Amino acid sequence: MTRWRRSNAWPARPNHKMRLFNHDIRGSGPASLGLGRMYASRALCITAKDDVIQLPAELKKHWDFILAHYARVGLECCHQVVWSLNLDHIKDYPDRELSPFFFGKRENLFRPDEKRFQVTQFLNSKNNFIEFAFANGIRVPDTQVFKSVFDIRYKNINIDFPLYFKPEISLSGLGIVRCESGAALTRLLDHVVNEFPCQLQQALTVKCWLNFQFEEVDGKAQLFLVSEQIIKDNAHLGNIYPSKYADVKIFNEFAQLIVDLGMHGIFAFDVGVVESELGDQFFVIECNPRINAATYPATVAKKLQVGQWKSVTLKTSFRSYADFNMKDIEFNPVTAWGVVVINWGSIEHGNIMFMLIGTLEQQDFLFNEMSSRLNVGLESEKEPILLSPTQIAQITGGEWKNCDADSLTLTGINHYLPYVVAGDLFFDLRKPEEIEQDGSGLRFARVFKKGVSAAVIGKENSNVINAPVLLVSNPAKALQELATATSLQFDGVKVQVIGSHGKTGFKTQLHHLLQGQLRVHAYLDSANLQNPVWRALAAIPRDAQVAIIEAAIPTAFAGTDRSFYIRPNHIVLTGIGFEHLSSHKTLDNLIINKVSSLKGLRPGGSVLLNADDPFYSQVLSEVRKVSKCKVYTFGSDEKDDGFLIHAFFDDFQWFIKARILDEVIEYRVPLPENYAPLASVSVLLMAKLLGCDLRQCATQYQSYQHFESSGNLFEVSLATGRFQIYDQSRRGEWKGFLSMFELMSRFKPERQGRKIAVISELINRQDNPNAPIDLLEMKAVMTRAGMDALFTVANFKDHVLALPDGVNWIAHEAESAAIHARVLDYVSENDVVFVRGVEKSRLDKLVQALLAKGTSVKKLF
Numbered sequence: 001m002t003r004w005r006r007s008n009a010w011p012a013r014p015n016h017k018m019r020l021f022n023h024d025i026r027g028s029g030p031a032s033l034g035l036g037r038m039y040a041s042r043a044l045c046i047t048a049k050d051d052v053i054q055l056p057a058e059l060k061k062h063w064d065f066i067l068a069h070y071a072r073v074g075l076e077c078c079h080q081v082v083w084s085l086n087l088d089h090i091k092d093y094p095d096r097e098l099s100p101f102f103f104g105k106r107e108n109l110f111r112p113d114e115k116r117f118q119v120t121q122f123l124n125s126k127n128n129f130i131e132f133a134f135a136n137g138i139r140v141p142d143t144q145v146f147k148s149v150f151d152i153r154y155k156n157i158n159i160d161f162p163l164y165f166k167p168e169i170s171l172s173g174l175g176i177v178r179c180e181s182g183a184a185l186t187r188l189l190d191h192v193v194n195e196f197p198c199q200l201q202q203a204l205t206v207k208c209w210l211n212f213q214f215e216e217v218d219g220k221a222q223l224f225l226v227s228e229q230i231i232k233d234n235a236h237l238g239n240i241y242p243s244k245y246a247d248v249k250i251f252n253e254f255a256q257l258i259v260d261l262g263m264h265g266i267f268a269f270d271v272g273v274v275e276s277e278l279g280d281q282f283f284v285i286e287c288n289p290r291i292n293a294a295t296y297p298a299t300v301a302k303k304l305q306v307g308q309w310k311s312v313t314l315k316t317s318f319r320s321y322a323d324f325n326m327k328d329i330e331f332n333p334v335t336a337w338g339v340v341v342i343n344w345g346s347i348e349h350g351n352i353m354f355m356l357i358g359t360l361e362q363q364d365f366l367f368n369e370m371s372s373r374l375n376v377g378l379e380s381e382k383e384p385i386l387l388s389p390t391q392i393a394q395i396t397g398g399e400w401k402n403c404d405a406d407s408l409t410l411t412g413i414n415h416y417l418p419y420v421v422a423g424d425l426f427f428d429l430r431k432p433e434e435i436e437q438d439g440s441g442l443r444f445a446r447v448f449k450k451g452v453s454a455a456v457i458g459k460e461n462s463n464v465i466n467a468p469v470l471l472v473s474n475p476a477k478a479l480q481e482l483a484t485a486t487s488l489q490f491d492g493v494k495v496q497v498i499g500s501h502g503k504t505g506f507k508t509q510l511h512h513l514l515q516g517q518l519r520v521h522a523y524l525d526s527a528n529l530q531n532p533v534w535r536a537l538a539a540i541p542r543d544a545q546v547a548i549i550e551a552a553i554p555t556a557f558a559g560t561d562r563s564f565y566i567r568p569n570h571i572v573l574t575g576i577g578f579e580h581l582s583s584h585k586t587l588d589n590l591i592i593n594k595v596s597s598l599k600g601l602r603p604g605g606s607v608l609l610n611a612d613d614p615f616y617s618q619v620l621s622e623v624r625k626v627s628k629c630k631v632y633t634f635g636s637d638e639k640d641d642g643f644l645i646h647a648f649f650d651d652f653q654w655f656i657k658a659r660i661l662d663e664v665i666e667y668r669v670p671l672p673e674n675y676a677p678l679a680s681v682s683v684l685l686m687a688k689l690l691g692c693d694l695r696q697c698a699t700q701y702q703s704y705q706h707f708e709s710s711g712n713l714f715e716v717s718l719a720t721g722r723f724q725i726y727d728q729s730r731r732g733e734w735k736g737f738l739s740m741f742e743l744m745s746r747f748k749p750e751r752q753g754r755k756i757a758v759i760s761e762l763i764n765r766q767d768n769p770n771a772p773i774d775l776l777e778m779k780a781v782m783t784r785a786g787m788d789a790l791f792t793v794a795n796f797k798d799h800v801l802a803l804p805d806g807v808n809w810i811a812h813e814a815e816s817a818a819i820h821a822r823v824l825d826y827v828s829e830n831d832v833v834f835v836r837g838v839e840k841s842r843l844d845k846l847v848q849a850l851l852a853k854g855t856s857v858k859k860l861f
Contacts, residue, residue: 018052020051021054021099022085022087022098022101023040023042023100024037024054025040037056037085038056038058040101041346047078049077049078050078051078051099054082055081055345062321062347063081065321067079069330073304073330073331074331075303087106088110098111102120102289103120103289104117116262119258120263120289123289124169124289126167126170130201133287138284140284141202141285142202143159143200143202145197146200148196148197149195154182161180161203162179162203163179163203164201165177165185165200166198167196167197168198184491204283209271209273210245210270210271210272211229211292212248213226213227213295213298214258214268216259216264216265225241226245227242227243229294230693239293239298241301241307266290266292266295267288268295270287271283271285300355301357304333308357309358310355310367312356312367313353314351314352316350317350324374326339329370341354342355354366356370360695367699371516382541384409384542385410385486385538385539386489386541386544389405392410392425395481397473399470399471400454400470401462401470401471402466402469408468410425412539413479413535414426414427414535415428415535416532417450420447422450422451422452423453424452425453425456426455426456427455427535428458429476429479454468454470456478457475458472479538480565483537483538483565484537486539487537487566487567490544492545493545493546493569493570494569494570495510495546495548495549496550496566496570496597496600497571497572497574500576500733501577501579501735503526503574504525505679506683509704510522510683510686511548512700513700513704514687514690514692516696518692520545523535523550529554533551533565536550554583555584557593557596559599563596565600568601568602569601569605569606570607570608573595573619576590576594576614578763578771578773579768587615592622594619595619595622595623606629606632608642610634612634612678634678634682641660641661642658642660642684654677656681658684660688661685665694667680667698668701670702672743672861673743680701712859714727714851715857715858721828723830723832723833724832724833725835725851726740727844729835729837729844731839732763732764732836732838738777738781741785742785744787744834747832749831750830755787756787756788756789757785757834758823759834760794760796760838761796762778762802763838764838764840765795783805787804790808791819792812793843794814794841819846823850824849
């Protein structure tokens with residue numbers, strides 16, 4: 001790794017009075033902030049050796065660890081502790097300067113400074129501050145303040161939606177809610193019981209969030225630090241330094257005004273950067289009249305004399321530092337990069353704040369390492385679905401039986417038994433004759449054995465089972481109604497994925513990359529017809545911010561119909577290929593029917609199009625007829641919003657450089673297919689539009705694995721060696737065959753290994769009777785693939801003209817089962833077997849037999 005050199009930009013702290021630190025955060029916000037006691041531990045990293053710190057007694061067990069850690073990283077701190085946060089102990093240190101987190105009533109009682117107390121109280125009110133800033137010429141978002149939350153009336157709201165509802169007093173984003181519509185705000189207000197002042201504030205579209213920290217020194221406001229903020233769900237999760245806005249000085253006079261009013265110590269402004277025709281504009285949204293979370297790593301950076309870092313908070317299942325090791329990646333004063341623990345007390349509540357010091361590459365490495373080490377054994381609890389059991393009964397006209405509905409916890413929706421998991425609400429969508437044949441209720445026994453919470457069944461079947469059930473007139477209709485209601489009530493962002501190929505890959509990649517930044521919902525399978533679309537909508541959890549819905553468009557009206565239920569904010573059209581032409585009739589109709597999905601876009605929505613697709617011009621033309629929405633493109637032209645600059649393949653992964661809107665990024669994708677680079681650009685473009693950090697997204701690719709329909713590579717161990725299987729056994733689309741044979745050309749089997757192909761017909765002719773395929777193009781690609789042996793099944797003989805000259809065509813069988821034994825006998829160590837076929841060919845059974853041939857199996861991707 002590149003060595004990060006120390007910066008000389010940070011001077012040592014000047015001589016100071018001996019201080020007493022008490023950084024209990026509970027005095028600055030809602031009384032419910034019980035975590036504030038443990039957050040007091042953050043102050044240790046900014047102390048000097050002669051200081052005294054007050055800490056909760058529960059943290060004694062971690063004391064030896066943190067002192068040893070700080071000694072190893074070269075960070076000076078105090079060793080004298082008062083194991084109590086009670087401010088009465090101030091009396092024991094009359095000559096020490098008090099360093100509080102927030103100068104509130106308690107602090108003013110023990111160290112009276114009425115002027116400081118009054119300005120702190122005044123600025124801690126979001127309502128006071130926003131009016132004060134506006135009156136002094138500071139740019140702020142459109143904001144309405146209310147003395148009482150009960151004064152808000154829809155008719156007197158003068159701010160466009162979306163907007164933020166903010167209590168007057170809030171810490172770390174608690175109580176702040178984004179409302180996309182008047183209906184969302186109304187629902188929020190319906191749950192308000194207690195009266196309190198609040199404000200409604202314009203939701204800015206920002207490039208980034210900044211934290212401007214100032215420090216009062218001898219009556220002067222000095223800029224302490226400018227850093228970029230990591231924000232999630234309106235809450236602060238970390239900071240990044242340096243910022244390109246470090247030299248912005250537009251707030252210096254305003255900061256001096258606040259100091260003149262009596263402010264002491266550290267205080268800060270939260271600022272949103274908004275692009276405009278006049279350049280970047282800086283909107284102040286609130287003031288932190290106190291030390292804030294960025295103060296701690298910023299001070300550590302000065303003490304360690306480093307100039308590039310990021311602070312992050314990571315979850316962990318551990319409750320002791322003895323349970324994991326981080327010595328090998330701790331900050332090293334010689335190499336000047338590594339990890340420093342900042343908030344060490346919060347491990348008591350399952351999270352730790354770290355400072356990652358070094359280059360961006362080193363920070364990414366440290367983040368991934370710490371995430372991996374801390375998450376061993378961490379089990380995430382599934383959030384309940386958006387609608388409650390009582391609401392579900394009201395929406396569907398159903399009646400709960402054999403249970404207390406209010407006690408049910410529903411964490412998913414399903415109707416397909418193989419996909420059912422514990423906590424699901426299972427919908428019985430069988431035909432009447434199938435239910436009649438199962439008179440003993442065996443199917444329900446299997447369903448509940450999987451741990452479902454309840455089932456939705458027809459009223460006529462109420463005597464079939466003695467378990468929690470919702471009785472409805474029509475379970476399919478009930479699923480549709482539940483999907484519709486959930487879609488309408490969900491206030492987050494919905495991404496609809498359509499296209500002839502690559503839908504599941506896009507969905508699973510985006511879901512994976514957003515982890516750690518957004519709470520995202522998607523069903524990670526390839527089911528995408530009507531019932532699965534309703535299932536995905538109905539199962540949106542309460543805490544989700546983004547829902548990704550994959551939708552097939554196999555018929556003329558499916559596009560309009562499915563987008564009507566989804567009501568997406570964004571539609572991604574991955575590409576056009578020959579599929580379902582038996583219903584679409586022509587390729588022109590296929591494009592028209594897919595693009596009809598845009599009729600369901602929400603106002604302000606957008607579509608992402610593949611500009612490298614051979615049918616792009618036709619698709620774009622149809623888009624313009626249907627919608628005036630914003631069009632984003634991804635492709636290999638510099639005019640594209642997602643621009644694939646270059647990509648090269650080495651060691652089973654792609655090394656990629658791309659520009660996503662205005663950000664250039666280099667990253668690796670551990671997938672071998674030739675479409676992977678451009679597909680990754682489309683995923684990162686969507687992530688960027690969702691407001692995510694691209695570097696953090698890109699690092700997630702290293703742990704991504706394909707869903708089965710996107711292709712998997714298995715390594716099968718034998719008694720005397722191993723062989724590999726590339727499995728695309730249930731996907732027979734024309735472009736997919738082209739991609740597989742291109743991939744085969746880049747495979748180099750070990751030693752004397754052979755490249756073996758087992759395939760069906762190259763396109764489903766029954767589904768696509770008029771598809772204009774080019775057999776000579778396929779022949780050229782298959783020739784370059786360098787096959788050593790070929791087995792074929794089903795209707796492959798319809799495409800025999802695609803065979804390369806002189807190919808070693810070993811066998812053909814109409815039924816794939818008839819070829820199993822020959823393939824199993826033929827495959828030996830170091831071979832690579834490529835299996836691809838239309839779904840009805842059932843080549844997946846052959847793959848299962850090949851996997852069973854080994855002593856063990858490893859999934860490579």
